[in-house]
Amino acid sequence: MTEPRLTFKEMCAKFDVTPRTLRYYEYIELLSPEREGRSRYYGGKELARMTLILRGRRFGFPLEDIRQWLLIYEHEGTEAQMRAWVELADRQLTELDEQRQQLDETMAELKSLRDETADSLG
Secondary structure (H helix, E strand, O other), rough: HHHHHHEEHHHHHHHHOHHHHHHHHOOOOOOOOOOOOOOOOHHHHHHHHHHHHHHHOOOOOOHOOOOOOOHHHHHHOOHHHHHHOOOOHHHHHHHHHHHHHHHHHHHHHHHHHHHHHHHHOO
């Protein structure tokens, strides 16, 4: 059985990304579709990579970190990639925790100011 291949348009639709986003991911070498003339085709490897890219973006990872992490698999294999993932995840969890603390402080300050203003209105 042959592996599924998606066209450029199908890839955009499947992952709900713009053509510009998909072209940019190719430009920075996150994706490398097969080319036949002017057409691009995305196989199983590219679909898996796109899933990982979008998951990484959802977690707030910079694209360069995602690119480097994907390269580890190609050059060093699965175990090295998994070790790098744990390190990246730990770092990102720390960053997200700091952002949450800042957001909590900002929300508390805004609520306090809102309450003061509402009280002054009487």
